[in-house]
Every structure is written in structure tokens, then in C-alpha cells.
Amino acid sequence: KAKEAGKGSYMIYGQEMQQYFDERMIIENHLRSAVSNNELSLHYQPLVDTGTGELWGFEALIRWNSPVLGFVSPLSFIRIAEDCRLIVPIGEWVLRAACRFTKDLQNQGYEGYHISVNISVIQLMLDDFTEMVLSVLEDTGLAPEYLELEITESIFMESFEAISSKLEALKERGIGIALDDFGTGYSSLSYLKQLPITTLKIDKSFIDSIDTPNNRSLASSIVTIGHDMGLNVTAEGVETPEQLAFLERTRCDKIQGYYISKPIPEKEVAGWVAGRMAG
Numbered sequence: 001k002a003k004e005a006g007k008g009s010y011m012i013y014g015q016e017m018q019q020y021f022d023e024r025m026i027i028e029n030h031l032r033s034a035v036s037n038n039e040l041s042l043h044y045q046p047l048v049d050t051g052t053g054e055l056w057g058f059e060a061l062i063r064w065n066s067p068v069l070g071f072v073s074p075l076s077f078i079r080i081a082e083d084c085r086l087i088v089p090i091g092e093w094v095l096r097a098a099c100r101f102t103k104d105l106q107n108q109g110y111e112g113y114h115i116s117v118n119i120s121v122i123q124l125m126l127d128d129f130t131e132m133v134l135s136v137l138e139d140t141g142l143a144p145e146y147l148e149l150e151i152t153e154s155i156f157m158e159s160f161e162a163i164s165s166k167l168e169a170l171k172e173r174g175i176g177i178a179l180d181d182f183g184t185g186y187s188s189l190s191y192l193k194q195l196p197i198t199t200l201k202i203d204k205s206f207i208d209s210i211d212t213p214n215n216r217s218l219a220s221s222i223v224t225i226g227h228d229m230g231l232n233v234t235a236e237g238v239e240t241p242e243q244l245a246f247l248e249r250t251r252c253d254k255i256q257g258y259y260i261s262k263p264i265p266e267k268e269v270a271g272w273v274a275g276r277m278a279g
């Protein structure tokens with residue numbers, strides 16, 4: 001009996017694996033031509049300075065509209081792009097497009113706006129990552145203090161020394177380094193102290209449950225810890241006025257979420273900014 005069950009589950013496992021590989025192959029094949037075919041675009045989600053209510057800038061979020069597959073979520077294709085290393089050209093394209101876009105906004109009179117860009121561990125492991133970032137800044141003319149890179153804790157599980165020194169070098173130039181999805185990884189607090197970061201981004205899961213007292217104290221503790229360590233703290237996934245009010249009281253520095261705005265297609269950003277300033 002046990003043997004039968006074992007065999008059965010092996011077969012199911014095999015089928016699921018096959019399905020995953022089939023889907024992966026399809027996505028990988030179409031993704032390969034997506035950059036040159038202009039199928040990738042960026043949406044920009046506003047981040048607001050909680051203290052002043054002013055717009056700090058935007059997070060660039062990739063979108064893929066494939067003529068064959070339709071809209072594919074980054075949650076499904078980024079992982080595949082990492083596995084087949086297509087994230088290297090795609091990631092550079094994102095950085096360049098986002099910096100150029102921000103410099104254009106600044107040229108139009110929105111001088112203080114920043115841009116935050118998600119960076120994959122595969123990119124950070126490249127020897128020339130630092131040079132790549134600096135050359136994108138030079139080419140686009142964006143000053144380093146307006147760029148923030150978003151990384152996740154998993155990055156430091158790869159090769160801590162090599163990656164930290166690259167981030168440290170970029171930080172010294174004035175580039176911000178944000179630890180994304182903070183609270184979902186495994187870092188201990190003493191480990192956190194060694195990371196060359198400037199900002200903690202509290203994961204949406206802690207913001208969602210601000211309505212329940214226990215989790216509420218978790219969110220405010222993260223803000224306190226971040227501040228004690230001399231870091232800025234951003235809350236992601238803010239959806240309600242109650243969450244915003246709580247985060248204001250805890251002096252969280254920046255907020256991002258549907259309550260402010262969903263990610264905005266590039267072409268609509270200037271209109272959104274103008275509307276916000278008018279109203």
C-alpha cells in the first residue's frame with residue numbers, strides 16, 4: 001500500500017515538473033525576443049514622503065505584454081529570466097529606461113524626484129555591476145543621489161563579501177540601497193547591521209495586518225529598529241487611510257501603495273503628477 005502511494009506521488013511530481021518545464025520553455029522563448037521587439041515597458045508607482053506629504057519619486061515596475069501570451073506578471077517571468085540569465089540585459093534595460101525617464105521629468109521642472117529600481121541577485125553577482133550602474137548614470141545624466149536600488153535579503157546568501165563591497169561602493173557615491181520585502185527573509189538583526197543599506201522597505205504583509213494589535217506592534221517595531229540603525233523606513237502596500245494614519249504616527253518615512261496610486265503607465269505619469277499638484 002505504502003509502496004503504491006509512493007509510486008503515485010512520484011508520478012504526480014513528475015507531471016508537475018514536466019508542466020513547469022514546458023511553461024518555462026514557452027516563457028523563455030518568447031522573453032528572448034521581448035526586449036528587441038519592444039514588448040517590455042515600465043510602470044511607475046509613486047512614493048510619498050510621510051512627513052511632508054510630498055512626492056519623493058517612483059518605483060519602476062516592469063510590465064510585459066507579449067503578442068502571443070498576453071500580459072505576463074513579473075512574479076512569474078522574473079524568476080525564469082533569472083534562471084536563464086536574460087535578467088542581465090533586461091535588468092540593464094530597466095535601469096537605463098528608468099533613469100532616463102526620471103532625468104526627463106527633472107528637466108521638465110520636477111527637480112527633486114527620485115527613482116527606485118529592483119535589482120536581481122544575478123545582476124549583482126556580475127563583476128562589472130558597479131561600472132554598469134555608474135555608466136547608466138553618466139549616459140542619462142541622472143545624479144546618483146536620485147537613484148535607489150532595491151535588493152532582497154536573499155542577495156546576501158549568495159556571496160556576501162563580493163556583493164556587499166559592490167553595494168558599499170555605490171552607496172559611497174550617494175546611491176540609496178533599499179532592502180525590499182523586509183521581514184520576510186531570514187536575516188538576524190545583528191546581520192542587518194553589517195549590510196550596506198540606507199532604507200528598509202517593510203513588506204506588505206506587515207502593513208496588511210496593521211488592523212490587528214499584535215501585527216501593528218510589529219510594523220511600528222520595524223520602524224523603530226530602522227531609525228535606531230540610522231536607516232530610512234518605507235512601507236509598501238498601503239491601501240487604507242487607517243494604515244496611513246498609523247504609519248504617520250509611527251513616523252515611517254515614506255509610503256507606497258494603492259491608497260496613493262497603483263503603478264502608472266509611463267505615458268500617464270506626467271498627467272498624474274500635474275493632477276496631483278493641481279488638486
Ligand code: C2E
Pocket residue numbers: 045060061062073074075078091094118119120150180181236237238239256257258259263
Ligand atoms: P516589489 O518590488 O516588492 O514591488 C511591489 C509589488 O507590489 C508590485 O507588484 C506592486 O504593483 C505591488 N503593489 C504595490 N502597492 C500595492 C498595494 O497597495 N496593494 C497590492 N495588492 N499590491 C501592491 P508587481 O509590479 O506585480 O511586481 C512584483 C514583483 O516583481 C516586485 O515586487 C519585484 O520583486 C519584481 N519586479 C518588478 N519589476 C522588476 C524589475 O524591473 N526587476 C526585477 N528584478 N524585479 C522586478
Ligand code: MG
Pocket residue numbers: 059118150180
Ligand atoms: Mg521593489
Ligand code: MG
Pocket residue numbers: 180181201236
Ligand atoms: Mg517591495
Ligand code: MG
Pocket residue numbers: 181203204236
Ligand atoms: Mg513586495
